[in-house]
Amino acid sequence: MSAVVPQSDESAIEQLETLCERLAAFGADVSLEWVDGFLTALAASRRAVPLDEALPAMFDDAFERAFADPADAAQATATVQGRYDVLRGQLDPEGLLDEPDTLRLAPLMLTYDDAARKELVEAGHMTAEDAEVLLQTGALWAEGFRSAMEAFAADWPESSDDEAEDAWFDDCLMRVMALMLAPADLAAYTAEHYPGETISRDELIDDACFGVQDLRVYWLDHAAKPETRRVEATPGRNDPCPCGSGKKYKKCHGAS
Secondary structure (H helix, E strand, C coil), X not given: CCCCCCCCCHHHHHHHHHHHHHHHHCCCCCCHHHHHHHHHHHHHCCCCCCHHHHHHHHHCCHHHHHCCCHHHHHXXXXXXXXXXXXXXXXXXXXXXXXXXXXXXXXXXXXXXXXXXXXXXXXXXXXXXXXXXXXXXXXXXHHHHHHHHHHHCHHHCCCCCCCHHHHHHXXXXXXXXXXXXXXXXXXXXXXXXXXXCCCCCHHHHHHHHHHHHHHHHHHCCCCCCCCCCCCXXXXXXXXXXXXXXXXXXXXXXXXXX
16 A cells, blocks of 8 residues: 655645745745745755755845744744655655655646746846746746755765766756756757657656656665764773873763
């Protein structure tokens, strides 16, 4: 029997969207889709990045200004943490290994039509060229994913000692980055990677999600090495105490 994959309910998604709108009013260049991509990269990386470390990288100082009241800040943090926990559950390595052909990741993405793009361009929010690229479903999500990789580059090392593994890793990552390609570049990408096939946007998104799942599993064999801890030798009980008191260790810091 397949395990139940965690999902965000409508209320949780609405709260996260409201949070993003509030942050945008305080100068943060964020959206629900971008934030979800950022959190997805954190959930997929080789290290469990704590949210208190991630928030400044995501929102700079806008989070502190938007939620200056401690109670508001606690609620906002819980909202982001809730989505982060869902994504980490969707990318749970045990579940991914048990059902490698099952799409568990369910990203939050918006759908834009030509009218929506035109409206945003005419309102001066972006150029027509940017709209053509960024206002494709999944593009802002992929941009958020890339932003997290750049912010926590040490958790995304670029190469291993195996060329075949590197090529596989790059392919997984490119499936995500392809969602940000301009139409002409995307056509060239699909022609190379899906020769003779007609690939829909939804299929590209599914491929990107499978790429993220594969990346999460990749880190099981390439986890961050724990920091070496240097332990000083304990002096003998009759040795001078290293604190410099002149007493024997057993009569000073070694006394029980």
